[in-house]
Amino acid sequence: MRITCPHCGERDSREFDYLGAASLLERPENPAAFTDYIYSRENSAGDNAELWQHSMGCRAWLYVVRNVTTHDIKQVRLAREART
Amino acid sequence: MRYSAFQVLKNALTGNTGWKPVWRNPEPKKAYDVVIVGGGGHGLATAYYLAKTYGVQNIAVLEKGYLGGGNVGRNTTVVRANYLLDGNLEFYSKSLEMWETLSQELNYNVMLSQRGVLMLGHSDGQMEALARRGNANLATGDDAVLMGLDELRAFTPYLDFDNGRFPVKGGLLQRTGGTARHDAVAWGYARGADLHGVDLIQNCEVTGFRIENGAIKGVETSRGYIGAGKVGMAVAGRSSQLAEMAGMRLPIESHVLQAFVTEGLKPLINTVISFGMGHFYISQSDKGGLVYGGDIDGYNSYSQRGNLPMVEHVAEAGMALMPMLGRARQLRSWGGIMDMSMDGAPIIDTTPVDGLFLNGGWCYGGFKATPASGAAFAHLMATGQHADYAAKFRLNRFETGHLLDDEGTGPRPNRH
Numbered sequence: 001m002r003i004t005c006p007h008c009g010e011r012d013s014r015e016f017d018y019l020g021a022a023s024l025l026e027r028p029e030n031p032a033a034f035t036d037y038i039y040s041r042e043n044s045a046g047d048n049a050e051l052w053q054h055s056m057g058c059r060a061w062l063y064v065v066r067n068v069t070t071h072d073i074k075q076v077r078l079a080r081e082a083r084t
Numbered sequence: 085m086r087y088s089a090f091q092v093l094k095n096a097l098t099g100n101t102g103w104k105p106v107w108r109n110p111e112p113k114k115a116y117d118v119v120i121v122g123g124g125g126h127g128l129a130t131a132y133y134l135a136k137t138y139g140v141q142n143i144a145v146l147e148k149g150y151l152g153g154g155n156v157g158r159n160t161t162v163v164r165a166n167y168l169l170d171g172n173l174e175f176y177s178k179s180l181e182m183w184e185t186l187s188q189e190l191n192y193n194v195m196l197s198q199r200g201v202l203m204l205g206h207s208d209g210q211m212e213a214l215a216r217r218g219n220a221n222l223a224t225g226d227d228a229v230l231m232g233l234d235e236l237r238a239f240t241p242y243l244d245f246d247n248g249r250f251p252v253k254g255g256l257l258q259r260t261g262g263t264a265r266h267d268a269v270a271w272g273y274a275r276g277a278d279l280h281g282v283d284l285i286q287n288c289e290v291t292g293f294r295i296e297n298g299a300i301k302g303v304e305t306s307r308g309y310i311g312a313g314k315v316g317m318a319v320a321g322r323s324s325q326l327a328e329m330a331g332m333r334l335p336i337e338s339h340v341l342q343a344f345v346t347e348g349l350k351p352l353i354n355t356v357i358s359f360g361m362g363h364f365y366i367s368q369s370d371k372g373g374l375v376y377g378g379d380i381d382g383y384n385s386y387s388q389r390g391n392l393p394m395v396e397h398v399a400e401a402g403m404a405l406m407p408m409l410g411r412a413r414q415l416r417s418w419g420g421i422m423d424m425s426m427d428g429a430p431i432i433d434t435t436p437v438d439g440l441f442l443n444g445g446w447c448y449g450g451f452k453a454t455p456a457s458g459a460a461f462a463h464l465m466a467t468g469q470h471a472d473y474a475a476k477f478r479l480n481r482f483e484t485g486h487l488l489d490d491e492g493t494g495p496r497p498n499r500h
């Protein structure tokens with residue numbers, strides 16, 4: 001699996017660390033929604049929006065859409081731009 | 085047929101013509117009192133105990149592929165009870181106790197081999213953590229032996245004790261731990277359930293639930309609708325997908341775990357060893373193959389096959405611990421999809437839907453859990469009460485904060 005970092009270009013997946021679902025970007029205002037925010041996951045077998053860090057490269061946080069059955073990478077953006 | 089030495093002798097003399105298929109292959113009925121989804125270790129064990137211990141009749145196990153084709157037939161067969169936290173401790177202790185008589189219980193040889201499970205320590209801090217774990221195990225009534233370097237050099241002389249980066253300082257041994265024959269566990273429970281009248285229905289995928297007024301009525305399957313009074317979900321890496329059909333979102337990610345086996349070798353590794361640095365563990369199968377594995381690949385996956393970085397990582401970790409491994413030829417590698425729960429511990433509980441029950445989130449520990457998981461899930465489904473040894477595996481613990489985070493790594497499935 002290779003991920004194309006917007007800063008560094010196409011790199012081996014071993015340069016990246018996986019954090020989890022990109023829904024972590026949507027931090028809720030309401031404390032009651034926090035359990036769901038921290039613990040519940042979509043976990044479907046298709047495309048998954050997720051957060052990776054290019055930790056052994058430019059260290060940018062990335063928003064990646066990846067098919068979790070085929071590992072095809074569909075989209076890579078900087079997380080801070082995806083957040084809007 | 086009851087298996088016995090007499091049957092083996094008799095069949096040896098009569099050309100082995102007396103053996104019969106081990107279970108029936110029935111057509112699904114229109115409705116059952118209890119339907120278990122998933123014919124892996126947990127589903128089959130649940131059906132067995134429901135029928136045997138609780139006298140429930142009219143049970144079906146629905147399996148989308150073939151019995152035992154999931155993780156129960158893909159795992160590395162390590163059985164142990166050396167966890168750390170209350171909740172996990174009593175559960176795995178109960179499970180190990182059940183393992184010790186499982187072959188007799190099922191009249192089927194599950195080949196339990198209590199060759200010990202050894203966890204290595206590579207620093208003073210790690211040795212202290214092992215001592216703490218050992219004390220927790222002793223306090224639960226399980227065995228634990230903290231081994232110093234001399235003892236360890238005698239017990240497992242082939243380790244690279246003086247490795248420059250990860251020298252071995254000692255280890256924690258649980259002598260009652262070991263391995264079992266994974267397929268035999270699936271087959272033994274399947275045979276036992278069938279003998280108690282359970283319908284084992286293969287090639288039958290559950291594709292939806294029929295729920296009316298908040299109560300379960302039955303399941304939609306690839307072989308038509310099947311009515312059910314109660315439904316138990318036991319589908320290992322597919323729990324999220326199945327629960328979603330009932331409108332639930334679970335605290336689970338699905339990940340792939342790989343395992344590896346070498347060509348058969350003469351007896352070499354006398355126990356089950358887990359490296360304390362980098363996740364690597366190894367044992368030797370009764371056929372002689374060295375069986376080993378490491379961590380999950382690290383990111384969500386439904387691909388029943390792992391990627392190469394973990395293959396390389398596991399090989400490197402193995403070589404660091406046991407340089408002679410480099411001389412063995414690796415024959416096969418494979419992967420299985422596992423439910424990785426947000427705290428690393430399983431869930432055995434009711435759900436918001438009346439009559440629908442959940443058994444999932446087994447992570448790395450699901451094989452050793454099989455007997456106690458089946459017994460506890462059957463107890464819950466039959467009586468509505470949580471078995472005392474599985475009372476902490478609740479779904480709402482993520483809300484109430486009663487997490488069972490044995491590794492202490494937080495809500496990060498890829499860190500458990």
Ligand SMILES: Cc1cc2nc3c(=O)[nH]c(=O)nc-3n(C[C@H](O)[C@H](O)[C@H](O)COP(=O)(O)OP(=O)(O)OC[C@H]3O[C@@H](n4cnc5c(N)ncnc54)[C@H](O)[C@@H]3O)c2cc1C
Nearest residue numbers: 122124125126148154155156159160162290420450451452
């Ligand atoms: C490589 C590897 C090594 C492991 N090593 C160990 C170990 O050493 N020790 C240990 O304790 N644990 C280990 N585990 C974990 C353990 O194997 C699992 O946690 C455990 O087997 C899961 O429970 P099960 O046996 O019921 O799962 P499975 O055997 O996977 O059973 C689930 C079944 O559900 C079926 N199913 C799924 N969806 C549907 C549907 N919609 N309808 C009908 N059927 C469905 C599947 O086909 C499958 O047969 C390992 C796992 C892997 C992958």
Ligand SMILES: [Zn+2]
Nearest residue numbers: 005008054058
């Ligand atoms: Zn980069």
